[in-house]
Amino acid sequence: MIIIIERPYQAAKIYFSSYGIAWFDLDTFIKILEYLSLKGSSSNEELNKVLMRLSKNKLATTGREGYYFNKLLWHLGIVITKKEHRKKYYTLSTYGRKVVTSLFSAKTKEEKAEIIRNVFKRWYPLVVFLEYIRRHNNVRKKDIVEDLGMIMRKWTSILHNLGITKKGNISKPYNNFVVSALFLPLSLQLGLIENESSRYHLTKEGKEFLKYTELEKDIDVIRTMPGDYTIYSAIADVLYDAKEPIIVSPWVNGTLKTLIKNVARINSNLEELTIIIRNTQRNQENLKTLIKSVSIPINVFEYNNLHAKVTINYKGPAIESSANLLATSLKRNYEVGTYYRKTPLELALAVEELVSISRKILVV
Structure with missing residues (x-):
């Protein structure tokens, strides 16, 4: 099978931007x-x-x-x-x-x-749907539902294990009903696909549509509303397969502990974690609980003028955003962030300097 969704962040974009949307005309x-x-x-x-x-x-x-x-x-x-x-x-x-x-x-x-x-062109679930048809050409609805549905079941299970979604093993939005009532009518009525003998292929307009969209953007601006956990998903994505990630967040709470515990169960590459915070009693108490709950080494640094919020994997993706690692920020606020498929040098240097000017502290 051709791989279309390769990261938790991609799956989360599809899941949250299509949640509950089931039909179109x-x-x-x-x-x-x-x-x-x-x-x-x-x-x-x-x-x-x-x-x-x-x-x-x-x-x-x-x-x-x-x-x-x-x-x-x-x-x-x-x-x-x-x-x-x-x-x-x-x-x-x-x-x-x-x-x-x-x-x-x-x-x-x-x-x-x-x-x-x-x-x-802005709606990622449709881009993935059309990309699947482009790669397979004359494809049946049954194939779309089976293949894309299976891919989403895999990734929503991972998102669930990371604590992002309440349930896993979910094929939506690529289940039979939504494909039949939303994606096929939308694509047909916009002239993006044609149906010949119950098989679908891209039209000239469909090919042009994909020509000017990106399946995987190098830089992706995220905006969230309450109930949309896409920034949270992007943070989890950075940690998902990182070896020595760094988290920068002025404020943290039990959300961080939950996330790191979930990541540690999934990410066999994870060897060490560095966290930069403001040095407050509440932050220290939350980090103390985290350190006791996982076996990986955690380095804690404090910088009391800290305002940046970044999660970075020097050898992989990164995200900078307005959101602290708090449930209110990640799940219930309007927030904005930028996800980088590959960490840019400028951001890597900024985080390296934050570590350099911060003071390492012992949390016991």
Whole structure:
């Protein structure tokens, strides 16, 4: 089998950016954008009602789809969130307004499809789906479900073992239902694939789509909302097969202990861990608990003006982000970060200097 997903971070991008999104039709998608353009913003509850009124798709009648469509639009960059009277709303982003303006100006169905194709170049689950079809050419739905589903079961099990997902052995989003109701209609309606005798292959537009997208970016900017653990996944990815990783975080708590214990069970390469923190009693107490719970050597350094948050494997990937190694930062906050497939020299030098100017402390 051709390997498409090679790292925990890739699997997490697919899992979290597609979670709960189960169907698509182009007409409904365009009507939602038109509605948002006229209304200005929408809550999940409001979009539930709009979907039941505007969409002819039978899956729109559940009364629960507003949340998932808003989430899809957020991952596509079409909307951003705002709060009014303690209630979350979704409103068009600057990019989203440009997309809607272009749609209103489009004169043909094909022009509209081209605009939406460009929007979906941002959505990693579709990129992986189309890359699978490109590599296998004339492929049956059954093959897609079996192969991509098996790959996701493997990686979601690893994510579960790392403490990222609540469950493992999950084939979504590449199970039979979602492939049938989401990926195939999306790809067909956007003209990215064709169906001949129940076998699918890329169109000219599909090949162009993949030509200008990256299956594995060298540098990937991450933004998360509450409930999206992609930054947490990127940190776990760096540690997943590192030999002597370094973690830089001003504040830590039991989340760090849980993560390192999980990594130590999986990563047979792990020989030593270095952690740089601010020297507070709470940080020391959390590190003391961590050190007692694992057998690997842990070097602790303190730097009281520390603000950087970095996890690095000099011989592999790295991530810098706004998130401390705390559950609130990694699981419940809006955060931003940058994942590097290969640690850049500038970041390696910055971390090396942080170690150099920090003071090694004994945590007992």
